[in-house]
Amino acid sequence: MADKAAVRRGRYEQARRNDYAVIAAAREVFIENPEAKMADVAHRAGVGQASLYRRYRTKNELLNLVCADGLNAAAADAESALRASGDPWEVFGAFMVRFLQSGAGAQLILAGSFVPDESLIALGGRVSRLVQQVVDRAIAAGVLRSDITGSDLPLLAAQLGSMRSANKLRDRELQRRYLGVILDGLRAPAHSQLPGRAPDQEEIEKRWRST
Template sequence: MTEQDVREVLNGRRAQAARNDGAILDAARTVFLAEPDAPIGAVARAAGVGISALYRRYPSKEALLATLCLDGLRQFVTIAESAREVPDPWEAFVEFLRGIVDADVHSLTVHLAGRFTPTPEHRDLAVRAGALAAEILHRAQQAGVVRNDVEITDLPMIYEQLAAIRLGDATRLRELRRRYLDVHLAGLRTAATSYGAMTGSAPTRAEAGARWNRTT
């Protein structure tokens, strides 16, 4: 076998591994959002790969869950960084919220929080995600387009409420979530303060973060 043949074989194996990895992560998201307690073997079956191929990439269910949540955090950061570049503060805020809701990254929070031990990489990405979200919110508030009594910890509660909507196919689901996001956006605008102050207080960071403490 020539050196070129070896390179082609290695490249083929890498491509197959990448395809398997993508299939595993897609299957894991589907399986664990439907049933967080599902065994890891259910992911292998849904992905159409052998259990040994799955374990070569992810030695445990916890490792697979951790990777899913890392992907969600990375996606959140990408969406926020894009929205931050929108010149108009209100449009930036809307694009940010719509991007997060459309990406459905908070379904992972609702279903998987507390099922694995976060790593320093999770924490670093979470800090980055929080800083970007706060920047977008505060810019909109300073521009007078978002009510001042909205706290940064209110936003994840909105994402999670909308993530609970699971009706119809993907197109209908997106439509419904956007419909009810519009209701939230109307309540977040400065004009909505004419109806009075919000009831109660926003979640504290400790309350929101406690969900990620390992419970299993």
């Protein structure tokens, strides 16, 4: 019995590692090229195509899971920021670094390239509310300019996340560099009023539903 339990645990752990590898590979492949095929994901993840299709029936299903993975990470980052104590600007800056790394903003690049499940739209709404709370907290502390909204942040992250080349380490270095520039522009006191109006959640959702 013990041997059978160990075998089951081993298979479960292997399946979990495969899932992680596939989601990570799919995020990279589809952000690089939204028209990529499932075969490209299998190749990047190092798994067989048959194995991939057994777990993910369609590209649309896989894209929903990829985006849900990033949004769940973003929700966890926002919750962590809301629990954090210490210097309010340092808390906000650390959140922005994690938010960029989660890929939640970068995945806006995929908006319109697949049909999002209603559960994904609902998850996006939850993340939006949490991020708005992070923004409100920073504004109330006097460290974030008051004309910024939570809906501005994923669009900023999307612009940074679109920086892609064959050198991933260099991409990450440049993303962090320009995030530093953006953070300086976000910090209070602001030296000018931002032109135009901020996006709202409806505008963000329209990007996802544009297929």
